[in-house]
Amino acid sequence: MTWDAAARVPADRLPELLREITTVLAWAHAEFGPLRGPVESGGLWDYDLQCERDGQLLQALHYDPDARQLSPLPGRLSGEHVSLTLSLSGSPTFAEAFTEHFGL
Template identity: 35%
Template structure:
């Protein structure tokens, strides 16, 4: 599945753990499309889980945080995924950005 709205920005902690942040800001009519992408990414992460999902500092292998904020006619969706670098890179390969 190519992502139309979510654009991930990866960062590596240098110790094998990565964080992938994505943000999409859309008008309310497009929110269901963005949430479909969020759910697809999270479903892949669950299906290919490298271990238990919970904060890494609490013994989790990976975690995700989702935030939805509405301001006026616009809604911003933020998705942050943290986990092993190789696993996160496989996740990103499964969801390439759409070509503009």
């Protein structure tokens, strides 16, 4: 299964959005971390996270499970909007745990 989420927020709401994404990725790493990789290559789960700021190129973001944060953290300029897209894919085992944990 694959879940896609996209959000475009004003810069002052970015910390809230980053916390939501960090919560999801922290859970996935805690429950299935060592089994991360493309499902078609035998992994149980994987993700792709992209950030786009007004007038800037698309930037890949990564979750650091040891630091429990995303990097690089997107900069925030007053009045700017930031778009984040998260694609999360997983095996049936991952999908069942994910939907149960997050009440989907």
